[in-house]
Amino acid sequence: MITGSRTWVKEATQLFLDGVDHLDDADFASPTGLPGWTKAHLVAHVHFNALALRRLARWAATGDPHPMYASSEQRNDEIASGSRLPPATLRLVVRHSAALLAEDLAALTDESWLREVVTAQGRIVPATEIPWLRAREVAIHAVDLGIGVTFDNLPDDFVNALLIDVVRRRSNLGEGPGLAAWLTGRAQSAPRLGPWL
Incomplete structure (x- = not known):
């Protein structure tokens, strides 16, 4: 859990x-x-x-x-x-x-x-x-x-768990490289992502 x-x-x-x-x-x-x-x-x-x-x-x-x-x-x-x-x-x-x-x-x-x-x-x-x-x-x-x-109203530990979960799901959908580039400051804008989760 x-x-x-x-x-x-x-x-x-x-x-x-x-x-x-x-x-x-x-x-x-x-x-x-x-x-x-x-x-x-x-x-x-x-x-x-x-x-x-x-x-x-x-x-x-x-x-x-x-x-x-x-x-x-x-x-x-x-x-x-x-x-x-x-x-x-x-x-x-x-x-x-x-x-x-x-x-x-x-x-x-x-x-x-x-x-x-x-x-x-x-x-x-x-x-x-x-x-x-x-x-x-x-x-x-x-x-x-x-x-x-x-999202500022949600507990910090929940937001941390949510970020891990969402990035994992996006990565499994093939969107990991674009997210990684953006989250590490190697891309100027967020990647175009698939449908909302």
């Missing part, structure tokens, strides 16, 4: 939920910096992410495979349909699913935490990765809500 992940989940979830509570109903229809997504899409995504990670927690608890999503189409359809829910419903479901995920994770035994599960990207990881997957989602999307939270 990435050190601090369980604490980060709790803190970042609260940060995200507080942000959702600060949105006016009209704000849910406003765009975010994520292409094609309104704030309603963002809140729906965080809700369905909790449900998907609950499936991984069930996998860890029982040993029976429970994939996060049946397909990428399922994930996309959930977000699209969720974005059309009324703001009051979105506020309710995103809070409820976060609480259920926290309960599921708290119930995992030492043996369960060591079981391997498969992420939506197809990576085989121990269940100890689940808190990191959630912390990353809620922290980054708290920033994406556009309610004044920035």
Whole structure:
């Protein structure tokens, strides 16, 4: 498990939920910096992410495979349909699913935490990765809500872990050399990167 992940989940979830509570109903229809997504899409995504990670927690608890999503189409359809829910419903479901995920994770035994599960990207990881997957989602999307939270508001150790994770993922996508050149001051501007993560 990435050190601090369980604490980060709790803190970042609260940060995200507080942000959702600060949105006016009209704000849910406003765009975010994520292409094609309104704030309603963002809140729906965080809700369905909790449900998907609950499936991984069930996998860890029982040993029976429970994939996060049946397909990428399922994930996309959930977000699209969720974005059309009324703001009051979105506020309710995103809070409820976060609480259920926290309960599921708290119930995992030492043996369960060591079981391997498969992420939506197809990576085989121990269940100890689940808190990191959630912390990353809620922290980054708290920033994406556009309610004044920035990466400066996130814990330094979380940001360090996030940088390592993102650079590793970008490198695996073939974007490592350009990032290395820029991050070491050997390029004047950031490289053009693939789709947002």
